[in-house]
Amino acid sequence: MAKPQMQPANQEDMRKRGRSNLTWILLVLTFLVVLAGPTMILLLLGMLPTLVALIIDRTKQKSNSLCVGSINFIGVFPYIMGLWGGMNDFTAAFTIVGDIFNLLVMYSAAAFGWFLFLTMPSIISSFVLVLQQRKVAQLRGEQKDLIDEWGAEVAAIVEVQRMEKKEQHMEHGMEGIS
Amino acid sequence: MANALDQAVETAAAQKDVTVPQEGNGGSSAPATPSEAPLPSVAPPGEKKPPSEKSGVQTAPPSADDKPALAKPKSKSTGIPEAERNPAQPQLDAAQFPPVELNGRYMIYPSMALADLNSPQAMAYAVEDRREPGRQLFALICKPGLPVRTSLMRELKSQSINGMIPMADYGPVFWSPIDQTAVAIVLDRPLGGRFLDTFGERPPRVNEYELGKLILEPVAQAISELQAIDYSHRAIRLDHLFFMDKERRELVVGECFSSPPGFDQPVIYEPLDRAYAMPSGRGYGMSYDDMYALGIMTVFALLGANPVARLSDDEMLSAKAEFGSYQCLCGNERIPMALIEPIRGLLSDEEFERWNMEALDHWLNGQKKTPIQRRPATKPKIAFKFGGRDHMTTRSVAHAFSKNVPEAVKIIKNGKLEQWITSSLGETALADAITGLVAVCKVNDGSPEGSDDVLVSKVCIRLDPHAPIRYKNFSFLPDGFGAALAVEYLRKGNFQIPGEILARDLLSFWVGAQENRTPDLTSQERTFQTLRGFAKINEMGYGMERCLYELNRSLPCQSELLRTTFVDHIDDFIGSLDQVADHVDTRSRPMDKHIAAFITTHFKYDIAPHLKALSDPKEETSLIGLLSLYALIQWRMKVPTLYGLSSWLGGLLAPAIGTYHSRTTRRTIEQEIPALVRQGSLPELFDLIDNAERRHIDTTDFDEAQVAFAHAEAEIESTVGEGVDQNKAALQVGERVTATIAIVISMIATAVIIFVQTM
Numbered sequence: 001m002a003k004p005q006m007q008p009a010n011q012e013d014m015r016k017r018g019r020s021n022l023t024w025i026l027l028v029l030t031f032l033v034v035l036a037g038p039t040m041i042l043l044l045l046g047m048l049p050t051l052v053a054l055i056i057d058r059t060k061q062k063s064n065s066l067c068v069g070s071i072n073f074i075g076v077f078p079y080i081m082g083l084w085g086g087m088n089d090f091t092a093a094f095t096i097v098g099d100i101f102n103l104l105v106m107y108s109a110a111a112f113g114w115f116l117f118l119t120m121p122s123i124i125s126s127f128v129l130v131l132q133q134r135k136v137a138q139l140r141g142e143q144k145d146l147i148d149e150w151g152a153e154v155a156a157i158v159e160v161q162r163m164e165k166k167e168q169h170m171e172h173g174m175e176g177i178s
Numbered sequence: 179m180a181n182a183l184d185q186a187v188e189t190a191a192a193q194k195d196v197t198v199p200q201e202g203n204g205g206s207s208a209p210a211t212p213s214e215a216p217l218p219s220v221a222p223p224g225e226k227k228p229p230s231e232k233s234g235v236q237t238a239p240p241s242a243d244d245k246p247a248l249a250k251p252k253s254k255s256t257g258i259p260e261a262e263r264n265p266a267q268p269q270l271d272a273a274q275f276p277p278v279e280l281n282g283r284y285m286i287y288p289s290m291a292l293a294d295l296n297s298p299q300a301m302a303y304a305v306e307d308r309r310e311p312g313r314q315l316f317a318l319i320c321k322p323g324l325p326v327r328t329s330l331m332r333e334l335k336s337q338s339i340n341g342m343i344p345m346a347d348y349g350p351v352f353w354s355p356i357d358q359t360a361v362a363i364v365l366d367r368p369l370g371g372r373f374l375d376t377f378g379e380r381p382p383r384v385n386e387y388e389l390g391k392l393i394l395e396p397v398a399q400a401i402s403e404l405q406a407i408d409y410s411h412r413a414i415r416l417d418h419l420f421f422m423d424k425e426r427r428e429l430v431v432g433e434c435f436s437s438p439p440g441f442d443q444p445v446i447y448e449p450l451d452r453a454y455a456m457p458s459g460r461g462y463g464m465s466y467d468d469m470y471a472l473g474i475m476t477v478f479a480l481l482g483a484n485p486v487a488r489l490s491d492d493e494m495l496s497a498k499a500e501f502g503s504y505q506c507l508c509g510n511e512r513i514p515m516a517l518i519e520p521i522r523g524l525l526s527d528e529e530f531e532r533w534n535m536e537a538l539d540h541w542l543n544g545q546k547k548t549p550i551q552r553r554p555a556t557k558p559k560i561a562f563k564f565g566g567r568d569h570m571t572t573r574s575v576a577h578a579f580s581k582n583v584p585e586a587v588k589i590i591k592n593g594k595l596e597q598w599i600t601s602s603l604g605e606t607a608l609a610d611a612i613t614g615l616v617a618v619c620k621v622n623d624g625s626p627e628g629s630d631d632v633l634v635s636k637v638c639i640r641l642d643p644h645a646p647i648r649y650k651n652f653s654f655l656p657d658g659f660g661a662a663l664a665v666e667y668l669r670k671g672n673f674q675i676p677g678e679i680l681a682r683d684l685l686s687f688w689v690g691a692q693e694n695r696t697p698d699l700t701s702q703e704r705t706f707q708t709l710r711g712f713a714k715i716n717e718m719g720y721g722m723e724r725c726l727y728e729l730n731r732s733l734p735c736q737s738e739l740l741r742t743t744f745v746d747h748i749d750d751f752i753g754s755l756d757q758v759a760d761h762v763d764t765r766s767r768p769m770d771k772h773i774a775a776f777i778t779t780h781f782k783y784d785i786a787p788h789l790k791a792l793s794d795p796k797e798e799t800s801l802i803g804l805l806s807l808y809a810l811i812q813w814r815m816k817v818p819t820l821y822g823l824s825s826w827l828g829g830l831l832a833p834a835i836g837t838y839h840s841r842t843t844r845r846t847i848e849q850e851i852p853a854l855v856r857q858g859s860l861p862e863l864f865d866l867i868d869n870a871e872r873r874h875i876d877t878t879d880f881d882e883a884q885v886a887f888a889h890a891e892a893e894i895e896s897t898v899g900e901g902v903d904q905n906k907a908a909l910q911v912g913e914r915v916t917a918t919i920a921i922v923i924s925m926i927a928t929a930v931i932i933f934v935q936t937m
Contacts, residue, residue: 063913070917070924077928081935116920121912128908132897139890146890150839150883157884158891 038083038093045097046076049110063121068113075109256381257487258478259444260374260417264301266293270355278351283308284364286317288355294372299324300436305364307346314367315346319353320436322360323668325661327435328732328746330409331363341400342411343368343420343430350734350744359744363435370421373429382416383482386514390542393419393479394520396429397472398542402535405465412439412463414471415447416478438661439463445491446484447471450498450527452655454577455646458665459654466529469538470503473524476517477507485511492577499573503527519546558602564589572603576641579634580648587630590637591616611640632682639684643691647684650675656685656702660729663722667736673722680706680713680725717793719785723775731779737772748780752811752820759822764829769804777807783814798833802868805834809864819858827863828855834867839880843872 033040044051050069057064079096086092096102146154272289279285285306295302300318307313320326331348338344346364353360374382384392397414404411413434422428440460445453449470452460478484485507486494497506503525513521520541523533533541561568562575565582569575575595579586589595590612599609615636622628635649646653652675654662663676679685685706689699712724727733734746739762743754755768762768774792778785788810791803805827812820828851835847847866854863898904 059913061910061914061917063910063917066917067913067920070920073924074927074931078931078935081931085935113920117913117916120916120919121909124912124915125905125908128911129904132904132908136894136898139894143887143890146883146887149841150880151841153839154880154883154887155891157888161888 038088038090039080041090041093042080042083042096043076046079046103046106047072047110049107049114053110053114064117067117068110071113071116072106072110075106079106255379256478256482257484258374258382258416259446259484261298261415261442261444263298264293264296266296267291267301275354277306278353278362280317280351280362280364281347281349284315284317284347284362286319286351286362286364288353292316294375295367297433297436298442300363314369315364316367318363318365318433318436319351320361320363322356322358322734322744323664323736324436325438325664325730325733326361326363327439328361331435333407333409337407339400339403341396341398341403341430342434343422343432345433345435348435350746352742358742361436361744363433365433366422368420368422368430369424370426370428372417373419373421374417376421376426381482382479384479386480386517389476389479389517392429394472394476394538395542397431397475398535398538400431401465401468401472402539404468405535410439410463410465411468412460412471413437413442414468414475415443416475419475438658438665440467440658441661441665443471446486446494447474449529449532450495450503450573451644451646452658453495453498454580454642454648455653455655455658456651456662459646459652459658459662461655461658461661463657464529465535466532469524469532469534473503473521473533474507476521476524477511477513480513480517480521481511492581495577496567496569496571496574498527499571499577558598560598560602562595562598562602572599572608572641573645576638576645576648579641580638580651580653583630583634583650586634586637590633595637608640612637615640626678627682632684635682635684636687639688639691643688643693647679647688649679649682649684652676652679656688656706659685659706660726663726664730664733667726673726676725677713677722680710680722683710717789718769718771718774719778719789719792721771721775723771724778727775727779735772735776737770737776739766739768739770739773745776748777748811749815751777751780752808752815752817752823756820756823759826762826764826767801767804767830768808768823768826777811781811781814783810785810798837801830801834802837805831805860805864805867809860812860820860821855821858824855824858824860824863827860828852831863831867838873838876839883840876843876 029040047069050065050072053068054062054065079102083092083096143155269291270289272287275288277285277287285308287304287306290304292302292304295316295318297318300320303317303319305315305317307315328348331345334345335347344366346366348361348363350359351362352358353362370376397419401411401414411431411434414431418432420430420432422430438458438460439462440448440452441457443457443460447470448460449467452463452467455461486497489497494506500506501509504522507525508518508521520533520538523531523537523541526532558570561570563569564575565578565585567578569578579590596609596612599605599612615633619628619633626632631650635647638645638648646655646658652662652666659676663673666676667673686703689695689703689706692699709725709728712720712728713722715721723736726736732746734740734744735751739758740754742761743758745751745754755773759768769792774789778789785807788803788807791799792807794800794803808820808823808827811817831851835844838844838847850866851863854866896902
């Protein structure tokens with residue numbers, strides 16, 4: 001009966017922690033806006049696709065956001081360098097983002113990031129699948145060698161572990177029911 | 179007549195009309211005993227003289243007239259009981275059954291049987307002495323399985339007993355006619371033949387003047403010399419006397435080695451206590467028992483007949499119990515005055531009153547001894563009726579009860595016995611004891627301790643404490659339990675009843691019922707408590723088999739595997755097993771409960787761990803225990819090689835080899851076994867099979883292998899296991915890799931941009 005009580009408590013903790021993180025981000029952003037306002041304007045408007053990707057990416061790893069953001073940053077970074085090299089004020093920043101060609105460069109980079117994310121993983125996963133199958137075959141071979149040398153009883157420990165796991169599962173299942 | 183026996187017989191005949199002083203008339207003459215005194219069996223009831231008419235007769239002895247039951251058939255018209263001897267066997271072919279060598283000296287001829295010298299439990303055969311050709315010998319081949327008196331034979335190998343047939347040698351021989359190994363005893367051949375046979379059809383009567391010299395002196399000599407080495411003969415009877423010389427001057431008593439003590443004795447020769455026991459349970463006894471048998475033999479020789487021949491054994495025992503042995507046998511007979519005292523002394527039913535060797539010596543030397551005062555048994559007011567007979571003594575009642583347990587239980591439980599004991603005998607303590615036993619029986623109702631057999635057995639012990647323990651027709655005195663156990667196993671092949679006796683602790687009850695607790699009794703009780711402990715443990719090396727060998731130290735191992743051999747000593751054991759290895763089914767194990775018990779009894783080193791392993795239900799552990807035990811025996815006994823046994827055990831070791839996990843180790847061991855078998859070394863074989871270092875490595879490596887297997891399995895499970903979406907997982911990996919690539923590209927591009935802009 002202890003676990004069902006624990007789960008809401010954890011969720012409450014996570015919620016509290018999330019709120020705390022958001023506070024910190026806003027605080028840092030405020031400082032950054034105060035210290036480097038033009039750059040932040042440029043980044044905010046230039047990396048809008050990344051922001052969209054971050055919002056729609058519900059995965060834990062945030063691979064999509066990282067992929068789009070990284071390539072998007074390549075498109076934005078030359079303009080940041082230009083800003084830092086010239087008049088580093090809000091007018092210059094708005095001038096850069098007001099030029100449609102500049103935005104096209106930034107968003108095209110983001111689009112390439114999207115393209116990468118949509119095409120590359122399936123190609124890589126095919127390779128990964130092949131590698132995994134080879135690894136499993138190799139492990140099975142090693143297990144067979146162990147059985148040949150030590151007999152089937154060498155696998156007994158695995159059976160025992162499996163049984164223990166099942167028992168635990170059954171016990172916990174019964175606890176949940178009760 | 180040249181020989182002493184014939185002279186004695188002649189003298190007896192000449193004495194027909196000689197007056198013999200009789201007791202009770204102040205030594206005055208009495209009418210002579212008729213030479214052909216009517217035997218009770220032939221005397222018509224109406225013709226029997228009343229006791230008062232007979233001189234020298236003290237009280238009315240039991241007569242055949244009073245006993246309606248028919249007497250047990252006797253072997254001869256004289257009624258003198260004889261032990262049943264093996265009949266003559268058909269002559270065997272000398273070519274088929276060649277002579278057998280004993281101890282490298284004596285050749286025993288299976289084809290030359292000497293039926294007239296047979297013992298009840300052994301067959302006689304001709305013998306040739308290789309060192310002294312022409313020496314007159316014969317050999318007795320004992321019945322395999324029956325315990326023989328090896329310890330006595332060992333004693334007599336180094337010294338001879340005057341008055342007893344001399345033994346030349348003994349030992350086991352393979353006896354081809356029965357295809358088994360048996361004990362052969364080589365004895366000097368009695369050239370004058372058997373004492374009884376010399377009489378032919380005549381009654382074997384010896385007159386009072388010759389009796390002392392002819393029979394009493396040599397037999398007493400034998401008893402005396404045996405007593406000096408702490409043995410008793412226990413086979414002294416008239417049909418077991420021999421003449422060593424052709425002239426029939428030297429009389430000796432026959433051998434007593436071929437069967438347990440008292441085993442072949444007709445009941446009449448046994449003192450009352452031992453007579454109630456079954457033949458195998460009569461016990462070692464003492465010289466007092468030999469003196470009693472001598473007394474009985476003297477009566478027979480004097481009268482030339484058995485005076486109570488018409489009585490059955492039970493009737494005779496009842497009469498002995500009621501009137502005393504002397505009165506029972508001699509009450510109606512005319513005993514020469516000079517012999518009354520020795521016969522009465524020898525036949526005394528109380529051991530402490532019975533004549534010992536000193537008393538007999540004094541008498542033989544012509545000195546007088548104070549006559550024993552006869553103490554009549556306490557007579558009950560009313561006889562106790564049981565089994566269609568009137569019983570006058572508790573001893574007789576106990577004996578009758580043991581013969582009819584269902585009826586006895588009724589009488590005991592309905593209180594009639596207690597009532598009789600109280601009212602007729604006035605023994606309230608005994609009555610209370612019986613009541614207590616019945617109460618205990620009721621408390622234990624339904625359990626083995628409360629069974630009818632146990633109740634009757636205990637009641638019999640209370641009624642007659644000196645009598646044997648009687649349980650389910652298994653009756654024995656404590657010193658005869660070993661032989662009784664051996665014979666029971668020989669006949670029935672199991673230990674059911676002796677086992678029950680130990681479990682019910684009847685022996686302790688018997689000891690507790692004795693009035694005087696002697697050191698002997700205490701020692702016996704301790705022994706039986708130990709045996710009880712052994713019997714309770716159902717493991718190799720214990721059980722009833724252990725009791726058998728503990729009590730019969732000279733008994734050869736009764737294992738089926740050693741059936742054809744004779745192993746009565748641990749030194750011979752391992753070698754014999756090695757020899758039989760070539761002739762047995764080697765799929766069976768060279769071990770059984772008899773072998774384990776025999777080893778445990780005779781092997782002086784601690785083998786408790788080996789026995790524990792041997793009794794393990796796991797085959798492999800048991801096999802390792804077996805191998806380790808035999809390896810220890812070979813090493814301790816310093817037996818250099820055991821090829822047969824090594825090969826036998828080597829072939830059985832597969833399950834033991836299987837205790838190693840590593841297949842490579844197993845193969846290595848299997849390959850090494852043949853070489854060690856050829857060496858015939860069990861310790862080497864054991865070291866190969868159960869090497870501590872090898873076993874440790876095997877166990878450690880196996881543990882490691884188990885861990886490696888589990889790791890591999892866990893990895894496989896995480897990759898392709900149940901509940902894992904392989905495509906999804908691969909796609910996630912792809913996404914992660916793509917993100918990583920994008921970050922790397924971004925970092926490179928950023929670096930390039932910075933580099934280009936700053937240039």
